[in-house]
Amino acid sequence: MLDEMMKKVFPVEEERKAEGRCPFCGKQIDVENEFRDEISKREFGISGMCQSCQDDFFN
Numbered sequence: 001m002l003d004e005m006m007k008k009v010f011p012v013e014e015e016r017k018a019e020g021r022c023p024f025c026g027k028q029i030d031v032e033n034e035f036r037d038e039i040s041k042r043e044f045g046i047s048g049m050c051q052s053c054q055d056d057f058f059n
């Protein structure tokens with residue numbers, strides 16, 4: 001239900017996440033190699049952001 005709502009509110013971002021791409025820059029994410037630590041990996045699980053977008057976002 002919530003997923004359906006998100007698709008309506010953020011259609012492009014949700015589509016990218018579904019394809020394994022960063023919702024912000026559209027980069028294809030290689031989950032095994034992209035992230036420098038477990039914290040970043042966990043954040044990816046929540047937001048779908050790649051490492052460099054997380055760096056931009058949190059710094």
Ligand SMILES: [Zn+2]
Binds near residue numbers: 025051052054
């Ligand atoms: Zn990104």
